[in-house]
Amino acid sequence: MSRTIVIAQGGGPTAVINQTMAGAVVEARRRDPGVRILGALHGVRGVRDGKFVDLGALPDDQLMRFANTPSAALGSTRDKPDAAYCEQVLGGLKKVDASAFIYIGGNDTAGTQAILSDTSAGTIACVHAPKTIDNDLMESDHTPGFISAGEFVASAFLSVDLDFRALPGIYVGIVMGRHAGFLTAAASAWRLDEDGGPHLTYVPERAFDRARFVDDIRNVMARHGRCIVAMSEGVSGADGRSLVENLVPADMLERDAHGNVRLSGTDLGQAIERILAEDLAGTRSRVDTLGYLPRGAISMISETDQREAFNAGRFSIEVADSGSGSVALQYFGGETKPALVPLEQVAGKTRHMPADFLETDENRISSEGMEYLERLLPRRFEPGKPFV
Amino acid sequence: MSRTIVIAQGGGPTAVINQTMAGAVVEARRRDPGVRILGALHGVRGVRDGKFVDLGALPDDQLMRFANTPSAALGSTRDKPDAAYCEQVLGGLKKVDASAFIYIGGNDTAGTQAILSDTSAGTIACVHAPKTIDNDLMESDHTPGFISAGEFVASAFLSVDLDFRALPGIYVGIVMGRHAGFLTAAASAWRLDEDGGPHLTYVPERAFDRARFVDDIRNVMARHGRCIVAMSEGVSGADGRSLVENLVPADMLERDAHGNVRLSGTDLGQAIERILAEDLAGTRSRVDTLGYLPRGAISMISETDQREAFNAGRFSIEVADSGSGSVALQYFGGETKPALVPLEQVAGKTRHMPADFLETDENRISSEGMEYLERLLPRRFEPGKPFV
Numbered sequence: 172m173s174r175t176i177v178i179a180q181g182g183g184p185t186a187v188i189n190q191t192m193a194g195a196v197v198e199a200r201r202r203d204p205g206v207r208i209l210g211a212l213h214g215v216r217g218v219r220d221g222k223f224v225d226l227g228a229l230p231d232d233q234l235m236r237f238a239n240t241p242s243a244a245l246g247s248t249r250d251k252p253d254a255a256y257c258e259q260v261l262g263g264l265k266k267v268d269a270s271a272f273i274y275i276g277g278n279d280t281a282g283t284q285a286i287l288s289d290t291s292a293g294t295i296a297c298v299h300a301p302k303t304i305d306n307d308l309m310e311s312d313h314t315p316g317f318i319s320a321g322e323f324v325a326s327a328f329l330s331v332d333l334d335f336r337a338l339p340g341i342y343v344g345i346v347m348g349r350h351a352g353f354l355t356a357a358a359s360a361w362r363l364d365e366d367g368g369p370h371l372t373y374v375p376e377r378a379f380d381r382a383r384f385v386d387d388i389r390n391v392m393a394r395h396g397r398c399i400v401a402m403s404e405g406v407s408g409a410d411g412r413s414l415v416e417n418l419v420p421a422d423m424l425e426r427d428a429h430g431n432v433r434l435s436g437t438d439l440g441q442a443i444e445r446i447l448a449e450d451l452a453g454t455r456s457r458v459d460t461l462g463y464l465p466r467g468a469i470s471m472i473s474e475t476d477q478r479e480a481f482n483a484g485r486f487s488i489e490v491a492d493s494g495s496g497s498v499a500l501q502y503f504g505g506e507t508k509p510a511l512v513p514l515e516q517v518a519g520k521t522r523h524m525p526a527d528f529l530e531t532d533e534n535r536i537s538s539e540g541m542e543y544l545e546r547l548l549p550r551r552f553e554p555g556k557p558f559v
Numbered sequence: 560m561s562r563t564i565v566i567a568q569g570g571g572p573t574a575v576i577n578q579t580m581a582g583a584v585v586e587a588r589r590r591d592p593g594v595r596i597l598g599a600l601h602g603v604r605g606v607r608d609g610k611f612v613d614l615g616a617l618p619d620d621q622l623m624r625f626a627n628t629p630s631a632a633l634g635s636t637r638d639k640p641d642a643a644y645c646e647q648v649l650g651g652l653k654k655v656d657a658s659a660f661i662y663i664g665g666n667d668t669a670g671t672q673a674i675l676s677d678t679s680a681g682t683i684a685c686v687h688a689p690k691t692i693d694n695d696l697m698e699s700d701h702t703p704g705f706i707s708a709g710e711f712v713a714s715a716f717l718s719v720d721l722d723f724r725a726l727p728g729i730y731v732g733i734v735m736g737r738h739a740g741f742l743t744a745a746a747s748a749w750r751l752d753e754d755g756g757p758h759l760t761y762v763p764e765r766a767f768d769r770a771r772f773v774d775d776i777r778n779v780m781a782r783h784g785r786c787i788v789a790m791s792e793g794v795s796g797a798d799g800r801s802l803v804e805n806l807v808p809a810d811m812l813e814r815d816a817h818g819n820v821r822l823s824g825t826d827l828g829q830a831i832e833r834i835l836a837e838d839l840a841g842t843r844s845r846v847d848t849l850g851y852l853p854r855g856a857i858s859m860i861s862e863t864d865q866r867e868a869f870n871a872g873r874f875s876i877e878v879a880d881s882g883s884g885s886v887a888l889q890y891f892g893g894e895t896k897p898a899l900v901p902l903e904q905v906a907g908k909t910r911h912m913p914a915d916f917l918e919t920d921e922n923r924i925s926s927e928g929m930e931y932l933e934r935l936l937p938r939r940f941e942p943g944k945p946f947v
Binding site for chain 1 (some may be wrong): 568571572577598600601612621624625627628630631632633634635636654710711714715717718719721724727728749788813824825826828829830832838845846847848849850851852855856857858859902939940941942943945946947
């Protein structure tokens with residue numbers, strides 16, 4: 172009898188998470204034409220509840236159409252299973268006689284695989300295939316999903332910067348990112364020139380200080396006549412509490428099942444709008460929450476990202492023969508390649524944006540930051556420089 | 560001596576307003592190689608203050624690079640000149656010996672041209688060339704700038720709909736549009752299938768009722784398991800006051816010089832978020848303000864839009880020989896063509912979205928609405944249909 176492989180997708184959708192699913196299916200079929208490949212619906216929840224679709228039976232053209240479609244085609248979940256839940260998931264895997272479980276997701280997904288790998292004691296290969304727009308997986312140079320989301324953000328801020336040259340003022344765009352600032356930093360990747368925005372970048376890695384924020388904006392307004400700001404939803408004060416928690420009354424905060432404050436709301440935007448109205452009154456200012464737009468934008472899917480995500484999926488099948496682990500995209504000698512790393516080095520951990528990606532005197536992206544961004548997000552547009 | 564033509568740009572930038580500028584320059588040079596073409600910086604303000612750049616001297620390649628760049632390259636203005644201001648503008652035009660003034664913008668810009676045309680008593684041809692993402696100019700089938708912005712919005716909502724299939728809940732995306740709902744309606748143009756979102760559309764043309772809104776969402780959740788909502792920033796209650804005014808305390812409202820309440824803030828998003836938390840508690844919900852992203856997105860510039868905007872610019876020069884007027888894109892026999900209409904038929908007026916673009920039983924886009932949207936915004940993406 173041929174073996175059975177189960178594939179699932181966890182956490183926030185991305186533009187290329189289906190490429191990884193497709194890569195895994197293609198490689199599994201190549202190695203064993205009779206393989207049974209089950210896709211679990213809504214991540215571990217589908218494994219636990221026995222909700223599967225037959226991915227192995229998908230014709231190639233349909234598979235590639237899925238691959239080119241953003242968002243998790245199998246559905247996703249925010250469940251972070253504990254030991255008891257993992258027992259049930261393991262039961263689900265055993266019921267379908269799975270020899271390998273490929274779970275595509277971020278550091279929480281790696282965490283689930285770490286527990287499952289321990290619980291199954293080597294009977295099932297539990298492989299974590301990487302995916303996150305946050306770009307915050309340990310052992311990775313970058314993550315599948317980041318490049319496409321980053322290009323969306325870079326394009327959005329280049330466009331808004333052009334807009335605000337025509338009608339000057341202050342613009343703050345709030346970008347997803349609870350703990351890591353990479354995606355917010357990506358806003359600077361396609362800056363038009365020395366005068367170009369975003370001029371300021373606020374990320375979770377550097378403590379936010381209201382007085383300094385206002386000073387920074389005043390200085391930029393004096394230099395450029397407008398000020399474009401990229402800000403992570405997860406910016407935090409010196410006390411480590413998120414700005415949302417610091418600025419919004421406690422009874423207005425929404426928390427998830429894990430007690431985490433919901434950051435993807437309008438609270439931060441509203442709080443920033445108030446700061447601008449109070450401390451920079453008289454200057455036109457606008458705050459937008461980019462929210463869900465960057466993470467799976469069908470109009471901005473990077474071919475590099477697609478290829479790397481597909482290869483990560485193929486590689487996850489290749490390594491499943493030798494047991495559990497986490498797939499990481501690593502960069503050596505000018506090339507990005509998948510590598511296998513131990514699950515515990517990735518599980519539940521956050522890779523932060525290096526401190527030197529920001530200048531110290533002002534919250535501008537440094538040359539170190541630009542070097543990294545320009546390597547991953549080569550400029551795709553060469554606009555004319557406006558007269559104003 | 561050759562004649563002098565002055566060109567300026569007014570109101571909110573778009574993806575193709577520079578195409579119209581380029582079209583005017585190309586046509587003016589074609590008709591008279593010795594023509595002097597001045598670009599006024601920041602609209603009528605630049606005319607008044609004598610701030611001009613020499614557009615006629617721009618080499619073709621540089622001109623076309625501008626044409627392909629979103630946002631007003633000459634800078635824009637929100638000034639709505641009164642009679643006294645218009646006298647000064649006229650003085651500015653006379654000082655440079657202008658025989659024609661091409662002002663690219665929306666209905667306020669047409670309003671300025673109507674005053675200038677009267678004041679100059681036929682000595683200067685005052686031509687309004689159309690531009691607005693709002694698609695709300697009288698006498699027009701559609702307006703330059705709308706198609707590109709509409710494609711951005713259609714793409715965003717298709718992407719978010721895919722996202723929310725993977726992780727279900729309620730999503731409300733707030734789209735620019737103070738008086739006209741066309742751009743918000745564009746969110747439905749690329750709906751994936753009968754199950755696809757946006758499922759509900761709220762526009763300024765139909766009175767918003769909180770109880771009905773909540774009911775609509777409940778019904779959609781029951782039918783589709785998720786609910787994607789497209790909402791105009793200018794939605795208003797039955798009393799005609801904008802939702803922002805109705806829901807936000809008066810002392811928190813920001814007004815512009817004309818007394819208009821600022822709608823492009825986070826207030827509406829916050830108010831909607833609160834309605835969802837109060838009346839649909841327990842269901843995951845997210846509200847994003849798309850804000851400035853759709854109107855000049857460098858990644859989503861429609862070639863049709865570019866061509867039509869360019870042609871509108873050429874046509875504005877062609878008709879300037881015969882006096883003042885407004886250029887309107889009209890649709891006959893399967894073709895979009897520019898036509899000249901009297902300024903007073905456009906000046907300060909708003910073309911509203913036809914009432915039959917929305918179903919009456921629920922706020923869904925009707926087949927009449929879809930027919931219009933599909934003609935202007937043909938589908939550009941064919942994603943795979945997710946398993947969930």
